[in-house]
Amino acid sequence: MVVQHNMQAANANRMLNVTTGQQAKSTEKLSSGYRINRAADDAAGLTISEKMRKQIRGLDRASTNAQDGVSAVQTAEGALTEVHSMLQRMNELATQAANGTNSTTDRKAIQDEVDQLSTEIDRVSETTKFNETYLLKGDQGTKTINLEAHDAGLKGTLTNNGDGTATFTMDALKGGDKISIGGKQYTIGGTTEQDVKDFLKKNGVEDKADSTFSITSGNKTVTYKYYAAKADVATGGNTTYGYDAGWYNEADAPTTSTTTGDQATVNAKKKDSYEAFATQSGTFTAAGKTLEKATITDANPTDGVDDKDSTVISVQKAYELAGKELLKANQIGDTEGHASVKNADDSDLAYNAGNGSFKINLAQAKVASTLSFNLHVGADADLTNKIQVNIDAMDSASLGIKGLNVNDKNGTAGTYAIDAISDAISKVSSQRSSLGAVQNRLEHTINNLDNVVENTTSAESRIRDTDMAKEMVNYSKNNILAQAGQSMLAQANQSNQGVLSLLQ
Structure with a gap:
């Protein structure tokens, strides 16, 4: 028997300290509700948990941001x-x-x-x-914005070109048509001979070889072509007679002949200068463009308006008036003075210009970005x-x-x-x-x-939160062990008391 070292008591004390430490940890977990209260509890779990917490709090704020939005x-x-x-x-x-x-x-x-x-x-x-x-x-x-193009209520096709301009093409007009322009009713009057001459000349019709144009009257269309003169040719005592220069019906083109009689017949088919055709009525077509020669009335050739009735106007006068109304309609909201209207060929609006197709520079407004x-x-x-x-x-x-x-x-x-x-x-x-x-x-x-x-919080909870039922089991176990340890320590401390009987 020894008294210097009570190993039973030392062993009981060591185990009691272990149990007390575990009991303290269980108490901490149960009190805080967290399984991980410090890195030592679960180093890897703490890292994962904090990363999830960062995501959760960020997403909570993001949700609030969206709600503010x-x-x-x-x-x-x-x-x-x-x-x-x-x-x-x-x-x-x-x-x-x-x-x-x-x-x-x-x-x-x-x-x-x-x-x-x-x-x-x-x-x-x-x-x-x-x-x-x-x-x-x-x-x-x-910034400067382009406003939408407007057609001023005119019948036709309006196309936005996407470059700050628009194109408006009116439906074709002919003599006798009724048209409303700027709230006023007009009748398209006749076209003068001079109008036809100007139209043909403007579209390249001249008294020169291979110049062509056509006239449509009713269901009949006649195309005329200017042929250069064909000289007589003498060969071996025989003569092939040519024909004179001039306008001929292209469907009955002039040909050479070996008799003077046939030559005379051919030349008899020759027409006068192109200007003489202006006396005819019908639709004149040249270079892909048309002009209606109507006979309702003769509009005043100096302004496109009939002298006796101002509601009777020429086709090109109608184009001029239409262009001016397009300008009024497209100037609405134009704070920059950019709106303008010209004929499609960039010529200015006039009673004797244009063909019903217009180029519109769109109205603009300077506005905040x-x-x-x-x-x-x-x-x-x-x-x-x-x-x-x-x-x-x-x-x-x-x-x-x-x-x-x-x-x-x-x-x-x-x-x-x-x-x-x-x-x-x-x-x-x-x-x-x-x-x-x-x-x-x-x-x-x-x-x-x-x-x-919600789902990330659930995952973070599984890592970090205390399983209260499971931890209560550990706590109860450690509580019982602590009581048992205390009892055993007391018993071990009493075991050395037998030495005193030897000293009596």
Whole structure:
């Protein structure tokens, strides 16, 4: 028996310390709810858990970002709802102003309301904001936009060329046609002989070899060609007679002959100079272009307007008037003075020029640049996590209705304003549609983010959180072991007491 080293007590004490340590850890886990409270608990698990926490918190913030984006988009779209309402009212007013029953006073009152609505559209654009960001005002800087082309209500084909110009080709006109230009009714009058001569000369028809043109009258078309003179040729005592230079029916082309009688017959078919054909009626075609020679009336060749009836005009006068109306229609909203109309061959509008095809330089407006901002909807620094929102300036200049006028004598201005307002409504509709599409996308984004957060949180919980039931089992076990250890330590401390009996 020894007293210096009580190994039973030492062993019991060591095991009690181990149990107490394990009991402390169980208590910590049960108290905190976490299985991993420090790196020593699970070094690899802690790394994985913190990485997941970073993703979860980032995705939570991204979801909030997307929700803020929805709020911003809804703010802009709500303001545009009122802009739409005002444009619809302006369309109603323009339609009213276009009616011929209105007096000057009536149209002035209509114009006053149009002005007020236009001003309110500008105010909405200037003041609509979300968290200090003006949504409909555009961004810093300016850009020049081309407005839509208008056909002034004329019948024809309008084509936007995509380069700041448009082409308008009127339906073909002929003598006797009725046409409305600028709210006035006109009748296409006859074409003078001089008009025909000028037309032929302008399109390369001259008294020279191989020059051709045709005349169509009813269902019959005759093509004429100018043939150069063919000289007589003497061969071996025989003579082949040629023919004189001049215009011949191409279907009955001149040929050489061996008799003077036949030669005379051939030459008898020769026509006078091309100018003489101008006395005929019909449709003249030269170089692929046509001119109708009508016989309803002879319009005054100095201005294209009949002297006795100003509603009777020549075809080219109709083109001139149509071009001027196209200019009026396309000047609406032109803040830069860029709109212009010329004939397709770049000649100026005139009563004796043009063929019904026009080149339109589109109206332009200088407006604020497009507002663009990105919504970050992911947890990573990846550009694919950006959703871009673009909102054009929505003031009257951007919509092409700045300075819109419906106040004139005959309602033409109101008529042309209807087209301009229609374009403005279409532009606002397009912007609202774009915002609606972004909002729908953001709602799907939010749903996806929330789903990822939920599933990632579940995975992180399995790594980091305490399984309370399992840990209570360990705690109960360690509690019992601690009590047993304390009891055994007490017993071991008592075992050395037997030594005292030897010392008595």
